[in-house]
Amino acid sequence: MALTPYRHLEHEFRRLHAFRTAASILRWDCAVSLPRGSAALRGEQLAALETHCHTILTSPRVSRLLERAEANAQGLDEWQLANLREMRREREHAFATPQNLVAQLARATVRAQVCWLEARQKKDFSVLAPALEEVVNLTRDKAALLGNALGLNPYDALLDELSPKLTSQEIDTLLMPIVRRLPGLIQEIIDCQAVRQPLELTEHIAPAKQKELAVQLMKAMGFPFDRGRLDEAEYPLTSGAPDDLRLTSHFVGGQLLSGVVSVLHGMGHAMYSLGLPEAWRDQPVGREAGVAVRESQSSLLAMMIGRSQAFLQYLQPHLERIAGVSGPEWRVDNLYRALTRVRRSPVRAEADEVSYIVHLVLRYELEREILAGEIRITDLPEAWNARIDARLGARPANDAEGCLQDVHWPLGLFGYFPSCAIGAVMAAQLYETLRSEYPELDREIAAGHFSGLSVWLRENIHGHGARLSMAELIENATDKPLTSAAWLRYVEGKYLGE
């Protein structure tokens, strides 16, 4: 029997999935194993792979099949219709971006990633500047073309690619109450916490021990090491595919807790991947519903769960046993105080969950100005430092603590940071519902049982794949549209409640 146009499309997108996940493993390799001098070849490889994905998506065959499948959609079920919609979306995005630009961006981002590593080591932004400038110029071109094709302003077009349907106007509206409240909130919390500072946790723990602890934790949370790995890299990331999950983390001797937090962050992504609808794994509808939703899952794990008394009750005996730490500073109450201490630090990776939003908003503002040409790349370090000083009263000691903190811009991920901020807001609303619907959560987590949490997230978020949009997912899970109210309630309750 001849295949229907829809089935032919599924076949084309299955092939696309193979190429994309291959590219994802090569990107993982860039972070974990790529020799520095091999970046040019890797750029060519990724350019070839991504160009080929573009060729598939923009082929006359796929366009024709889409039209025919859409015209004969009456026999398709809800998932198939959603899959068709996502296929169309991918095709429209690809069609708006010239193939040449896809190849140039692949090369430029590999180059910038390698320069970023070197610049960070040398604490010198000028090592990165030319490569970043190239990425910015190409991204600006892409934003203009994509915006034109999609009827969006250029920045919103980039956002739409990462977090479908999210606009800067919606972001501004959602974040406004938080942004207004933050300066006062941070000061109030700092004053409130001044009376009972935690003991410092600066003991040096060998990275190998930290990794052992991380593996233990990941196993407890259901990470399948028979189809995934944890490796060390300069920055934490999650890549690969649900069938081959590649997490990285960065373990630094004197920073045990930040290693744990980064693994929890990765586990938020990993649980999402693992909970995606299995039958749709190689189809557009079977992937995550965008970066904002994805980051809501890592926020939920690393910020809300990871900084709860219950989680620390579970973690503490493992810290003692595996990392070999003991003493009053490693008791649960002190760990909790350490992880919830609000500080004016210039470094995002070390930030508490309150000032974290300041870091994200700062990057959101800066990246719009960079793309609009209002900040020159060479002026970025000074603009960054002035801005973080004004917002948080913290001044980076050098570029590594300043605008070289994140690899995302070198990777061309503009629109990522505001998506994270929305993810944090979404996480708070989800967490509020989760706690009220699932009162045994804390007791289970304290006992190291994460499957209840996992099932709830799968039912409410993960299992829907990209069938529902972010707005639909949050309404579906919490019976309310997304607002910043839950985030404010959560933070005020947790940090000013007593």
Place this chain on the structure above:
Amino acid sequence: MALTPYRHLEHEFRRLHAFRTAASILRWDCAVSLPRGSAALRGEQLAALETHCHTILTSPRVSRLLERAEANAQGLDEWQLANLREMRREREHAFATPQNLVAQLARATVRAQVCWLEARQKKDFSVLAPALEEVVNLTRDKAALLGNALGLNPYDALLDELSPKLTSQEIDTLLMPIVRRLPGLIQEIIDCQAVRQPLELTEHIAPAKQKELAVQLMKAMGFPFDRGRLDEAEYPLTSGAPDDLRLTSHFVGGQLLSGVVSVLHGMGHAMYSLGLPEAWRDQPVGREAGVAVRESQSSLLAMMIGRSQAFLQYLQPHLERIAGVSGPEWRVDNLYRALTRVRRSPVRAEADEVSYIVHLVLRYELEREILAGEIRITDLPEAWNARIDARLGARPANDAEGCLQDVHWPLGLFGYFPSCAIGAVMAAQLYETLRSEYPELDREIAAGHFSGLSVWLRENIHGHGARLSMAELIENATDKPLTSAAWLRYVEGKYLGE
């Protein structure tokens, strides 16, 4: 100005190079990092990549460009003409293999590789048998189709793919004098060596120390760690590309020297890759002249240089310093006796350079019988054991020491072992010429200077890429056609000379 057809072809093959080297990195990842449960996805990725390479090679566009470039070849120089010839060769090979078979082989070889790892650990061939059977069936189909298209018998068609123009008849002729002489030769050497057995070298050296020593050695030999890596894997291999060389080795506590030998073997491949003509790196003429020539380079390094007094004089102080070994068994004379001791061992990786040929010839015989259907896969363990017992008087204790030794058949590499045997013969003839043309060789090697060796090999072999055939390379370098005479002279001189 419009590009000529030849220039268009270069562009197509540059793209092909990017896809192929990407696939090579994914194959490396299979050996070094792939989680077991991720094999199915990796099979899909490699099937997609290799199918796409096949699509490029068999496209009407490439066929048309080849015809037009060949018809207008008068303006092309010697390298360009050779490149055109190699392009044509690749196109003919691809054209003879249906795309479906390419995809099936990619999936089957990944599956068989994973089963092989498990079978080895369990020392149980039955874990591998079904997956190997699938690879054999597919390879048999491929051999028939390729043979038909190229006018070769099926086995010779597989050989031709790995080692261009090498036929089983030529192999038989070349190896005959050695095969006839081997049984007597081995016994004579064993008798001769009986009077002065080496002290055993069974001290346990931590794999990390062994790796440190290997890295030291690789640096001395010019390995560029800024565009290459050394990792541990279950089996040694060299993959990637000259711009991103990925070596693996297998370091076992009590077997320091076999780790060194495997690194030298990999360095033979690496030096060849690094010496390829730089301007032609992404073109067919810029790659190695086939597996036999490639293996001649690893034989030269791991067998001839690596088992010389001069090399051991260089190595010995490093062993003492890095591996921390000392005592009479670690003195140069004992190391030399240990590395040149001829033994009846069932394990190829531990074999001396004389009995090594027996191992290769045995596999050559068996693989022809397997492909001809004369040995059933399920009968392979017993056939293997009986054969090695008859040829070498050694019986494997289990399947891991028997027919599970090598990953090559699971990877579909039929024709590899006889190519290695011819490589060993070629190495001896090259080594004879090298020593006579370059009398300072031993002195330099003893002093840890490998650049003279490297330059000679580059001038005579590496720098020609695939411009010259194996036969032309050996005639060019040694002024003689390839025969087994030099190998016999070399072995008799070294092992029975005194």
